[in-house]
Amino acid sequence: MISAAREGWLERRETPDSLVLSLGGRWDLRCAERHEKELRRLTTPGAQALRIDFSALESLDTAGAWLLHRLAERLRGDGIEVAFENLPAAHADIFARLAKIDSHVEIEPPRPNPLTAIVTLIGKSVIEIGVEIMESIAFLGLTVVSMMRALVRPRLFRVPAVFYHMEQAGLNAIPIIALIAFLIGLVIAYQGAIQLRQFGAEIFVVDMVAVSVLRELAILLTAIVVAGRSGSAFTAQIGAMKINEEIDAMRTIGLDPMQVLVVPRMIALMIVLPLLGFVADVMGLVGGGVMSMIELGVSPAQYIDRLGQSFAPWSLGTGLVKAPVFAAIIAHTSCYMGMKVTGSSESLGKQTTRSVVHAIFAVIVADALFSIFFAFIGI
Amino acid sequence: MAAHDGITIRASDITVAFNGVSVLENLELDVRRAEVMGFVGPSGAGKSVLLRTIVGLNKRLSGRIEILGRDLDELDHRQRRELEARWGVLFQSGALFSSLTVAQNIEVPLFEHTKLPLDVVEEICALKIGLVGLPPEAASKYPMELSGGMRKRAGLARALALDPEILFLDEPTAGLDPIGARAFDELLRSLQESLGITVFMVTHDLGSLHAVCDRIAVLGDKHVIVIGTMAEMLAHEHPWIRDYFHGPRGRAARHRENG
The missing domain is CATH 3.30.750.24 (STAS domain)
Incomplete structure (x- = not known):
């Protein structure tokens, strides 16, 4: 005992x-x-x-x-x-x-000497970046081809999946995006009022809110929130399916993972991001209006009136025209990162993080390019 | 401390339910000291649930569980930890920590539960690796780099790290090829004999049941239908038990053991 x-x-x-x-x-x-x-x-x-x-x-x-x-x-x-x-x-x-029994074992894999390790790391990273760019372009091509194929043979196109992702990525994101846009409108109007008051030009706060929210902030913030919210979800979903060999199973059954997983997400996001952007535009203007009323005593009627005068349709247009491009960037990055997940749960976590970081980075770069382009054509 | 008359695990009146659907009802079970007890039963009969309930990973609605003479419900946090150090669990897929090497995996319980100096921990770790028949090179590898059989052995080494008195195994030979499964059975038997461990093993492998188990418990209809030796199982009248042990696979396993 x-x-x-x-x-x-x-x-x-x-x-x-x-x-x-x-x-x-x-x-x-x-x-x-x-x-x-x-x-x-x-x-x-x-x-x-x-x-x-x-x-x-x-x-x-x-x-x-x-x-x-x-x-x-x-x-x-x-x-x-x-x-x-x-x-x-x-x-x-x-x-x-x-x-x-041999009483000695190596606990960790041997560490190479630091100098060679650094050189190897740099070399490896450069090659990896190169490979990733190539692969990413190839993946984009594949996505476009898959979308074309779905266009030619609509039977391939998965309508329920598109609606599902529109609900998940679009409808369910409305509250958080509306709130963020409202707060941003509020903050810009407040800061603008403080600055413009020095020149007695308070009323131009309305112009400032309209231009900054409509042109840049609303859509950029929407894209960033969607990249964090839905981009990470896309990567995690596809990655988990990859680990579980579901994607291999699809291939053996004759389903095209691009068609089943990537195209619906891409299309859903390209549809909902402009809509979310519009929601953000409206809520941003509302936020600006609320702050103008509190801080400057501008009545809602005056605010709308001024908005009508300062409103350049191009401001709204330049903002929203970027949305589908941002959507494509987010969907592409997150699906690609999901497909790159290998075996372990560690890799899933890493890819999800990278997906969000890369998508946000790419969105901001694209936004900068748009700015240059718009300046160039003069709108 | 309650008297414990050679019974290592005593479960009485165990009821477990998930979302209102009961999986185990009023289950009674005794596992004797230093025996290998095999659990069989149809898929979904609650074998793994029973194992998880006994080690405290599932909540139960009612019942008492005594392990090594101590009632699990009466232990405080510290006593509970002490008791946990006296058993080891091998999960179905090994459940090795994927960010640690095999050796580091085995060291985790040693660092957590003992104050032994680093060099002794490393030696004990090497010892366990040798004991479960892993090559020394496997120590510095990550679980991802190992085959399924090696992962199971590494999981066993981790379960054995603290020299437990009880070993819980969940389908230890599932997913191994027959040769690997047989080697695992032999390893288990020889370790069990020289270290005097009580083994609680959920399995579907008739070969393991023949080769390793002293007694077999059949789970079905939410409780233990029967407990007994292999000979008693073979003589039993219950239709599922007859099908199970007298089916073609059962006969094949018996022949292998006898011939």
Whole structure:
């Protein structure tokens, strides 16, 4: 009975020619913990032999046995004789097993020298970036081809999936996007009022809100929120399916994963992002209006009137025309990253993070390019 | 401490339900010390649920579980941790931590539960790797880089890290090829014999049941239908049990053991 066995104990006794260690009770991991220091320091002053007496031993486990085995090996290395006495056969078996095992293993894979590691890292990263750009372009091509194919053969096109993703990425995102846009409108109107008041030009706050929200902020914030919300979801969904071999299963059944997974997401996002952008535009203007009323005492009627005068249709147009492009960037990046997930859950997490970071980065770069383009054509 | 008369695990009146659907009802079970108890039963009979309930991963609606003579409900946090250090669990797919190497996986429980110095921990870790028959090179590999069989062995090494008195195994040979499964059975038997471990094993592998198990418990209809030795199973009249042990696979496993 295990719990009835007494805790392990150790006694040392010196005889003229040898040191005798008597041990008994339960020699287990707990015991190893207690006696580790003692046994590590143990020497046999004067004596040329160590005898370990097991007659009172009740039970032994591998950790306990290892401690004794270790001691014996060390002393034998110093030329001292070590004998195990009264060792029951069942326990002798454990020692026999231990003796056969190589007691040294590498805990971690070997580390290369730092200099070569840095050079290798840089080289690898450059090649990886190159490969990724190529692959990403190829993936874009594949997506476009798949979309064309769906256009030619509408039977391939998955309408329910498109609606599902429109709901997930569009409808369900309305509250958060509306709130963010409203707050941004509020903040811009407030800051604008403080600055423009110095020139007595408070009323131009309305123009400022209209231009900045409609042209840039509403759509950019919408794209960033969607990249964080839906882009990460796309990557995680596709990645999890990749780990679960569902994508391989689709291929063997004759389903095209591009058609089933990527095209519906791409189309759904290209439809909903402009709509979300419009919601953000409206809410941004409402936010600006609320702040104008509080801070400047501009009545809603005046605000709308001024908005009508300052409103250049191009502001709304330049904002919303960017939306489908941002949508394509987000859908493309997130689906591509999802498809790149390999085996482990670690890779899934990494790819999801990269998906969001890359998508946001690409959206901002695209926005900058749009700005240059619009400046160039003069709108 | 309650008397524990050679019974390592005593479960009484266990009821487990998920979303109002009961999986186990009033289940009674005793596992004796240093025996290998195999659990069989139709898929969905609750074998894994029973294992998870006993180690405390599932909540139960009612019942008492005594392990090594201690009632699980009466333990405080510290006592619970102490008791947990006395059992090891091998999950179906190994459940190795994917961000750690095999050796680091085995070190986790040692660092968590003992104050042994680093060099001793590393040696014990090497010892366990040797004990489960993994080559020393496997120690510094990540679980991803190992084959299914090696992952199972690594999982077993981690379960054995603290020299447990009880080993819970969930389908240890599932997914292994027959040779690998047989080697695993032999390993388990020899470890169990030399270390005197009590083994609680959920399995579908008739070969394992023949080769390793002292007693077999059949789970069905939400409780243990029967517990007994292989000979008793073969003589039993219950239709599922007869089908299971006398089916072609059952006969094949028996022949292999006898011949």
